[in-house]
Amino acid sequence: MVRRLERAHRAKIFQWIVDAWKAPQRSPPVGSNRDLALALARFLIFVALISSLVMAALGLALESGTALSVGVAVVVFFFTLHLFVFWESLPLTWIRISLLVALLGFILRWITALHFLNEREIPVALLSTLTYIPMLLIVVGLMEGQRRSMVVGLSVAVVMGLSLGLAASRPELSLVYLDDPRLGVLVAVYLAVFVFFLNAWGGQQTDLEEAEMQALLLKERINTDPLTGLLNRRGIDLAVTNLMTRREPFGVLLIDIDHFKIINDTLGHDAGDRAIKSLASKLRDVARDRDVVGRWGGEEFLILSPSAEPRSIEGFAQRVRRETAAMDVEGIPPMTISVGITRFPLYEPFEETVKRADGALYTAKAQGRNCVRSEWGGDSARDS
Numbered sequence: 001m002v003r004r005l006e007r008a009h010r011a012k013i014f015q016w017i018v019d020a021w022k023a024p025q026r027s028p029p030v031g032s033n034r035d036l037a038l039a040l041a042r043f044l045i046f047v048a049l050i051s052s053l054v055m056a057a058l059g060l061a062l063e064s065g066t067a068l069s070v071g072v073a074v075v076v077f078f079f080t081l082h083l084f085v086f087w088e089s090l091p092l093t094w095i096r097i098s099l100l101v102a103l104l105g106f107i108l109r110w111i112t113a114l115h116f117l118n119e120r121e122i123p124v125a126l127l128s129t130l131t132y133i134p135m136l137l138i139v140v141g142l143m144e145g146q147r148r149s150m151v152v153g154l155s156v157a158v159v160m161g162l163s164l165g166l167a168a169s170r171p172e173l174s175l176v177y178l179d180d181p182r183l184g185v186l187v188a189v190y191l192a193v194f195v196f197f198l199n200a201w202g203g204q205q206t207d208l209e210e211a212e213m214q215a216l217l218l219k220e221r222i223n224t225d226p227l228t229g230l231l232n233r234r235g236i237d238l239a240v241t242n243l244m245t246r247r248e249p250f251g252v253l254l255i256d257i258d259h260f261k262i263i264n265d266t267l268g269h270d271a272g273d274r275a276i277k278s279l280a281s282k283l284r285d286v287a288r289d290r291d292v293v294g295r296w297g298g299e300e301f302l303i304l305s306p307s308a309e310p311r312s313i314e315g316f317a318q319r320v321r322r323e324t325a326a327m328d329v330e331g332i333p334p335m336t337i338s339v340g341i342t343r344f345p346l347y348e349p350f351e352e353t354v355k356r357a358d359g360a361l362y363t364a365k366a367q368g369r370n371c372v373r374s375e376w377g378g379d380s381a382r383d384s
Contacts, residue, residue, distance in 0.1 A: 020150035020199050029145025031199075034092075037142035041099065042087055044135055045080045052076040055128075069121055072109065096143060103136045103156070110160055114167035119175040130187075133160075134194055141198045153195030161188025227273060228280035231294035236302055239292040240350050243304060247346065251305035251313035254340045254357040255283070255320070258369040260299040263332065271332055275299075278329045279337070286323050288316075302354075308343050310376060317341050317372045325370065336370035345377055 020031075028034055056073035059066070083090070083098055090098075106129045113125030133156065141149030164187050167173060223235030231239060243250050257263075257279060264272040276299060283301055287293045292304040303320070305313055317339045324337045340361025344353040360375040367373065 017150065017154075020146045022147075029148065031141075031146035031149075032144065033142045037139050038095070040135075040142065041095065041139045042084070044132075044139060045083050045087075048076060048132070049080040049084055052080060055124075066118075066121060068117070069124065076105075099136060099140055099143060100152075103133065103140065103152070106133050106136065107156060107159060111163045114163055114173070115170070117172075119172045122172065122176050134191075137191075137194065137198060146199055150195065150199050153191070153198060157188050157191035157195060160191060225295040228277055228295050230280050230284070230301070231292065233294070233296065236292070236294040236296070236304070239294070239304060240344075243292075243306070243344075244346070244350075248306070249308035249343050249345050251307055251316075251341065251343045252353055252357045253303040253305065253313070253317050253320070254296065254354070254361045255279075255301040255303065256338050256361055256365070257299040258336045258338055258365075263335075267332065272299075274329060275332050275335060278327060278332070279324060279335065282324055282327055283320065286320050310343070310374065313341050313343065314372065314374060321370065321372055338364035338369045339372040340364055341372060341374045342376060 052073045056070050056077060059070040059073060079102075083095075109125055110129040110133075113122050113129070117125060137149070137153050137156065140152055144152070223231060223238060225232040225235075257275060260272065260275070263275055276295075279301065280293075280295065283293050283303065287303065288305075290306045294302050294304075296302040305316060307313060307316070321337055321339055324335060327335060329335070338361055340357045340359065340363070342353060342356040342360060344350060356375045356377065360373045363375075364371050364373040
């Protein structure tokens with residue numbers, strides 16, 4: 001029984017590899033945080049830019065410096081300079097490729113240092129690699145998500161560990177005390193543990209991402225009318241609060257379908273629902289980018305327009321009325337709407353503004369429907 005529990009415990013220890021491998025492929029990847037990845041990548045590029053310039057200068061000034069070390073520093077300098085200068089215009093694909101190229105470059109520098117460089121170049125090459133590769137793995141992990149970062153990270157750990165173990169017999173390494181084969185195991189374990197912590201962080205990021213997604217879905221359900229997909233009253237209230245924070249007046253259009261009861265009574269509730277959905281779709285199409293469209297209730301709709309100029313609000317309301325009258329919905333007779341318009345002047349409760357728009361809508365209904373009427377804060381309703 002004890003052994004069975006121990007085996008189960010060991011299985012849980014390595015479960016992170018299975019979980020990371022099974023992470024679903026999607027864009028952006030599961031466990032990624034590309035905004036943070038881009039911020040860290042730009043900071044890392046800046047650090048590499050400055051440090052490569054310093055390393056090139058020191059390589060030229062010191063007697064121990066060689067042409068190879070200076071050449072590598074110069075290549076890194078111009079590579080990072082290009083990325084830093086053109087950062088804002090670089091596509092995401094190019095940034096992702098650059099990260100993988102940089103990671104591959106440091107791995108090659110590690111292998112070259114162990115197998116081909118002289119004893120003076122080895123320590124600097126190895127230490128620079130051990131400095132930058134963990135940071136690059138963090139950025140790659142945030143950019144590519146759990147699954148890919150796990151594959152990349154463990155591959156890097158294996159390659160670096162094997163190359164150090166195989167190079168342990170080189171006489172040059174004994175001069176810098178790197179001739180112990182155990183160092184290969186230590187490097188592989190060090191990077192593997194680092195990848196474990198990185199994936200644990202990525203797993204937490206995944207949990208936060210899923211929780212945020214669920215919260216957004218719940219918020220959308222709470223604030224959205226299920227029939228039309230437009231904002232419901234709760235969603236409109238939030239939009240009003242957001243507009244109020246700008247401390248600018250805005251227009252309000254209250255819209256009602258004319259003779260909707262006849263459609264419902266003669267053609268049935270399904271036809272009534274189709275009429276409401278068709279008008280909702282039309283309002284969504286006619287609305288401009290900053291307009292807020294919602295279902296106020298029943299066959300009534302509300303549009304919030306950032307424009308507070310009466311002429312602009314009236315022109316927009318007339319366009320909505322004309323576009324609706326031109327609709328052709330299968331199985332439903334031609335529809336028209338009545339529109340009451342006003343504006344929110346900032347100094348009153350929004351409920352008062354809606355009452356004023358409702359009064360203008362009542363006037364439009366009383367004066368024959370299929371028209372726009374307005375009420376501007378105490379003025380009598382007038383034709384538009």
